[in-house]
Amino acid sequence: MSTHNSALCRPLRRRIALVSAVAASGMLLAACGSGDMDGMKHGSGNSASATPTRSADGNRAAGTFNDADVMFAQLMIPHHEQALEMAELADGRAADRQIKSLVADIEKAQDPEIRTMKSWLKSWGKPASAEQDMPGMDHGSSDMGHGGAGMSGMMSEEDMRKLEAAKDTEFDRMFAQMMIEHHEGAITMAKDEQKNGRNTTAKKLAADVVESQSAEVHKFKKILDRI
Template sequence: MTAFKRALRRPASRRLALVSAVAAGGLLLAACSGSNSMSGMDHGSSPSSSASTKESGSAAAPGAFDDADVKFAQGMIPHHEQAVEMAKLADGRASDAEIKTLAADIEKAQDPEIQTMKSWLKSWGKPESASESSMPGMDHGTGGDGSMSGMMSATAMEELKTAKGADFDRKFAQMMIEHHNGAISMAKDEQKNGRNSAAKKLADDVIKNQTAEVEKMRKILDRL
């Protein structure tokens, strides 16, 4: 009887082992499947991906915008470009150390802002430039050629190019004060009428930074 019972138990234990193996295999497959499913659910949601998207979105000035935002960017691009052109003229012409430093600071600050505003307009589907007739309020003419506020005329730019030493330093400070005041006026219009938060933030930076530079240049003129 004992031998017979052992014979009967042996198949049962084999069956039990088989069932256990199948169950374990099923659990393993489920785990693998769950792992693959979870890994497929996080596409585009990783911290690095989110950070990258946030950065690129910031450069493109996300959010609502209006005509005032477009006008601000389209007008400030050529305004900044002329300021950068004036700043570059200081190399080999300026004699005052503060003027040289200020010119370098203007170029360093405004050139990246030009690229930023161009990226905004591209993301908004708007051209980089517009005729003066489409930008009312920006033709104050303080540059003497009927252009937007603070822009230097071709004649004034030629005078700056031919000046050297202390003469250049004085002309540069006088012209850049006028140029900066024009930019500040444009930035105030953006703060008042603009809608896009990134554009309004840049306008705030223009007002703050260029107001400080105007005060610095006035002090320079007082001692030249």
């Protein structure tokens, strides 16, 4: 494997392990509704703040927030980052015009959303990574396969290597298949936030994710029927 390929894959071990390990915590929070993952006791219910805050980039994170809001941002950031890595691979490999158009849409939407979610976490006084909330986790030893990513839809290192090795129609087909699964994972996470989150701004972004990525899944499926 080239130095570039190794550099591309190295961050994935930590991201895949992180999203998989924290997903179980997300389900616990959904069931209990009063998670206290970082060891802090909050005044009422699972709200961590009752004061409206404004993020570094001017996005208003209005009203209260809870642990579900924090986890949504902490997990969706690496999820979006992997989607951008997949999109970058399309340069010089994708052949289908509609695939190229969807790649541009993904980059246009998800990069700003990453910045927005990072700014929320900063304004909430929370770390940008759930890994920092769970320091006892061992992220270096995981070598999970595709199924290990669970409901998040994250791709494994092997998936990414296969995508990187593909070209033209083979790449287009593989990209569409992987992005459908990746988007469906994001939609599941966003629906969890809509159900369990408290912050109105975070819930609005979750609704946007559900709407936009559901539409893209439909387009990718139509592409697969065509190519």
